[in-house]
Amino acid sequence: MTDPHPTVGLDDTVHQRSRLGILALLRSGVGIEFASIRNELHLTDGNLNRHLKVLEDAAFISSRRETGRGRPRTWVTITAAGQAALEQELAALRALIAAAE
Amino acid sequence: MxxxxxxxxxxxxxxxxxxxxxxxxxxxxxxxSPVWFPQIVTALAVLASVPVALLLDQDNGAGWYWTVMTPVAAVASGWFFASRGVRAPDRVGLVVLATGVAMLIGSLLVVRLAAGSWDMAPWLILGMGFAVFAAAWRSVSTAVIALAVLGAVVAVTLTDAADSYLVLALVVGVVAGGAAVVELVRADPARAR
Structure with missing residues (x-):
C-alpha cells in the first residue's frame, strides 16, 4: 500500500492563509488583543472576526473579553488543539515539499 | 497548465x-516581550544617576536618587507592559512580575536599610534580576546586560576601583542603552533603514 499523498494532512480550517497566520502569531502561547492581530495581519475587523469564529468553533483558539476602564478588549490565545493542528499543518507542508524534491 | x-x-x-x-x-x-523598554529605562536611570552621584556625593545623593527612581522605573515598566495589546504566556508573565517586585523591594531595602555596608548589593540585585528576565524572555540582549552587570561587579570588587559607582554606572548604562537600540532595530527592521 502506498503512503497517502502529503496534501491529505492539510486541514482546511488551518490551511487558509489568514487563519494559519493567526495561529502562527499565537504559536508561542502569547495572548494577543484583537486589534493587534488585525494590525499585524492587515485584516479588516469583519474579516478577522470571521476567521476567529472558524478557529474558535474548531476549538483551536479561545477568546476572552475584558471590560474595565476604557474600551473593552478581546484577548485571543491558542489552545492545545490549535497548537497540535498548527504543527500538523506545518509537518504536512514540509512533507509536501519533501515529496516534490 | x-x-x-x-x-x-x-x-x-x-x-x-x-x-x-x-x-x-x-x-x-x-x-x-518588548525587552527594549526596561532596557531603555535602565540605561536612562543608571546614566542619569552619574551626575547626581558626582554632585551630591557628600549627601548620599545616589541613595536618595535610587529611592525615588526605583519605584518610578518599576511603575513605568509595569504600565508599559499592561497597556500593550500583547501578553506573554501566564507562566512567563508571573516570573517577570515576581522578579520585578523582588528587585524593587530588594533594592529599596538595601539602599535605605543597609546603605554603605556593601555598595555592590544593589548592582547584584539588578544583575540577577536581568538574568531571570533574560531566561524568561529568551532574550540574548538582556542576558548581555546581566553579564555586563555581574562582570563589572566582579571586576570592580577585585580591582577595588576608587570610583566604583561611576565605573559600574557607565558600564551598565552604556551596555543597556546599546542593547535597547539592538532590540528596537530587531523589533522593526524598518527603523534601521
Missing part, C-alpha cells in the same frame, strides 16, 4: 506558508 508547473507552484506556496508561519511565530513572541 503543465502538471510539473502546478507541482512547482504548490511547493513554492508551501515554502512561503512555512516561512510566513515561522516569521509570525517569532513576531508574536517578540511583541509579547
Amino acid at each position: 503543465n502538471p510539473a508547473t502546478n507541482v512547482n507552484g504548490d511547493v513554492e506556496a508551501a515554502r512561503r506558508l512555512i516561512g510566513d508561519a515561522e516569521a509570525l511565530g517569532e513576531r508574536g513572541w517578540r511583541l509579547a
Whole structure:
C-alpha cells in the first residue's frame, strides 16, 4: 500500500492563509488583543472576526473579553488543539515539499 | 497548465506558508516581550544617576536618587507592559512580575536599610534580576546586560576601583542603552533603514 499523498494532512480550517497566520502569531502561547492581530495581519475587523469564529468553533483558539476602564478588549490565545493542528499543518507542508524534491 | 508547473507552484506556496508561519511565530513572541523598554529605562536611570552621584556625593545623593527612581522605573515598566495589546504566556508573565517586585523591594531595602555596608548589593540585585528576565524572555540582549552587570561587579570588587559607582554606572548604562537600540532595530527592521 502506498503512503497517502502529503496534501491529505492539510486541514482546511488551518490551511487558509489568514487563519494559519493567526495561529502562527499565537504559536508561542502569547495572548494577543484583537486589534493587534488585525494590525499585524492587515485584516479588516469583519474579516478577522470571521476567521476567529472558524478557529474558535474548531476549538483551536479561545477568546476572552475584558471590560474595565476604557474600551473593552478581546484577548485571543491558542489552545492545545490549535497548537497540535498548527504543527500538523506545518509537518504536512514540509512533507509536501519533501515529496516534490 | 503543465502538471510539473502546478507541482512547482504548490511547493513554492508551501515554502512561503512555512516561512510566513515561522516569521509570525517569532513576531508574536517578540511583541509579547518588548525587552527594549526596561532596557531603555535602565540605561536612562543608571546614566542619569552619574551626575547626581558626582554632585551630591557628600549627601548620599545616589541613595536618595535610587529611592525615588526605583519605584518610578518599576511603575513605568509595569504600565508599559499592561497597556500593550500583547501578553506573554501566564507562566512567563508571573516570573517577570515576581522578579520585578523582588528587585524593587530588594533594592529599596538595601539602599535605605543597609546603605554603605556593601555598595555592590544593589548592582547584584539588578544583575540577577536581568538574568531571570533574560531566561524568561529568551532574550540574548538582556542576558548581555546581566553579564555586563555581574562582570563589572566582579571586576570592580577585585580591582577595588576608587570610583566604583561611576565605573559600574557607565558600564551598565552604556551596555543597556546599546542593547535597547539592538532590540528596537530587531523589533522593526524598518527603523534601521
